[in-house]
Amino acid sequence: IDLSAKQTDERYLIGTGDVLDIRVFNKPQFSRDGVRVDGSGMIRMPLIEGEIRATCRTEQDLAREITERYKEYLRNPQVDVFVKEYQSQPVAVLGAVRTPSRFQLQRRVRLLELLSFVGGPSDKAGRSIQVVHTTLPDSNWSSASPAQQSTPEEAASVDYYSLGATLKGEEQSNPYLRAGDIVSLAEADQVFIVGNVLKPSALSLKEQITVSRAIAMVGGTMPD
Numbered sequence: 060i061d062l063s064a065k066q067t068d069e070r071y072l073i074g075t076g077d078v079l080d081i082r083v084f085n086k087p088q089f090s091r092d093g094v095r096v097d098g099s100g101m102i103r104m105p106l107i108e109g110e111i112r113a114t115c116r117t118e119q120d121l122a123r124e125i126t127e128r129y130k131e132y133l134r135n136p137q138v139d140v141f142v143k144e145y146q147s148q149p150v151a152v153l154g155a156v157r158t159p160s161r162f163q164l165q166r167r168v169r170l171l172e173l174l175s176f177v178g179g180p181s182d183k184a185g186r187s188i189q190v191v192h193t194t195l196p197d198s199n200w201s202s203a204s205p206a207q208q209s210t211p212e213e214a215a216s217v218d219y220y221s222l223g224a225t226l227k228g229e230e231q232s233n234p235y236l237r238a239g240d241i242v243s244l245a246e247a248d249q250v251f252i253v254g255n256v257l258k259p260s261a262l263s264l265k266e267q268i269t270v271s272r273a274i275a276m277v278g279g280t281m282p283d
Contacts (some may be wrong), residue, residue, distance in 0.1 A: 063121070068120075069164060069166060069167055070115070070117045071117065071142065071148075071164075071166055072116060072117060072143075073096060073113045073114055073115070073116055073117070073118070073119075073121065073142065073147070074100075074115075074146070074147025074148060075096055075098055075100055075112075075114055075147050075239070076095065076096060076115055076146035076147045077095070077096050077099070077142055077144065077145060077146050077147050078093045078094065078096075078142070078143045078144035078146065079091075079093075079095075079102065079113070079121075079124065079141065079142060079143060080093070080094070080095055080098065080140070080141045080143045080234075081094055081102075081104065081122075081138065081139070081140050081141075082138070082139045082140075082141075083125075083129065083132040083133070083136055083137070083138050084137035084138075084139075085112060085137075086133065086135075086136070087137075088105070089104070089105050089106070089129065089133070091104065092104070092143070093101065093143065096114060096147075100112055100113060100115070101113065102116030104125060105130070106129075106132055107125070107128045107129070111124060111125065111128070111168075114118075114147075118139075118140040118142060119140075120140060121140045122138045122139055122140040123138075125140070126138045130205065134248045142165075143232055144165070145165050146163060146167045146239040147238065148163055148164035149161060149162070149163055149164075150162050150164060150168075150173065150236050150237075150238070150240045150241070150242065151237070151240075151241045151242065152173060152174070152176075152177045152241060152242045152243075153241065153242070153243045153244075153246075154184075154244040154245055154246070155180060155181045155183045155184035155185065155244040155245065155247075156174065156177040156178065156179065156180055156184070156244055156248045157178030157179060157180075157181050157280050158177045158178045159177065160177050162176065163216055164236070164238065165228045167179075167235050167236075168235070168236055169233050169234065169235055169236070170188070170190070170220065170225055170232075170233050170234055170235075170236060170242065171225055171226065171228055171233045173236060173242060174225070174226075174242075178224060178258045179226075180244055181244075181247045182263070183247060183263050184222060184244045184245075184246065184247060184265070185222070185244065185245045185246055185248070185263075185265065185282060186222055186223065186245035186247070186254065186265060186266070187219050187220065187221060187222060187223075187244075187245065188219065188222050188225055188232075188242065188243070188244055189217060189218075189219055189242070189243045189244075189245065190217065190218045190219075190220070190234075190236070190240055190241070190242050190243075191217050191240065191241040192217070192237060192239065192240055193218075193239035193240070193241065194219070194239060204241065207223065210250040218234070220232040220233075220234075222244065236265065240247045247263040247264050247265045248263075248264045249261045249262065249263055249264060250262050250264050251259050252273055252274060252276075252277045255280055255281045255283065256274060256277045256278060256280055256281065257278030257279055257280070257281060258275060258277045258278045259277065262276060262277070264275050
């Protein structure tokens with residue numbers, strides 16, 4: 060196993076809209092705080108001619124390029140780049156979960172971990188999870204090459220997973236999420252138990268059940 064490659068895959072890639080702090084050691088006049096990556100994926104730095112591409116790069120990679128650019132003006136410059144605000148990797152969880160939420164990813168996250176962030180499925184959740192993939196600019200992790208970037212056709216794709224398999228952590232039902240993904244848990248279909256039973260009510264059909272079991276779940280039949 061190539062551990063170095065695996066570690067590289069986990070690193071966050073800067074994206075459009077992210078806000079960066081860029082510090083040049085002992086040179087505050089060259090440092091910049093709150094640098095927002097523009098819509099074309101570029102930033103500007105004092106004295107450096109032209110723009111610098113920030114998107115699809117790690118903090119370390121961008122720091123190395125800025126360091127090289129400043130060698131023309133400074134002796135042994137030391138540059139650090141930090142993501143101050145994550146804005147380019149949104150995902151959302153909707154539907155039958157305890158706390159539907161929207162997140163900005165700061166690292167790679169699997170589906171099961173994201174479900175834990177929202178408190179897991181609610182009591183009304185059905186048996187499947189829908190993941191809708193949408194396309195965002197520069198929304199690729201370091202494991203993706205330019206040739207693997209999403210196309211408009213792929214943006215409309217939807218994947219379905221078994222909720223039970225995901226909760227067990229099974230590999231095929233627990234994928235890494237991508238920027239722009241919308242995770243949705245549909246509510247289970249309902250059956251209605253009415254008439255001469257102790258507690259007439261609706262039951263969430265999370266699995267196949269027999270009529271006799273459904274009647275037992277609402278307290279059974281009345282004495283008459």
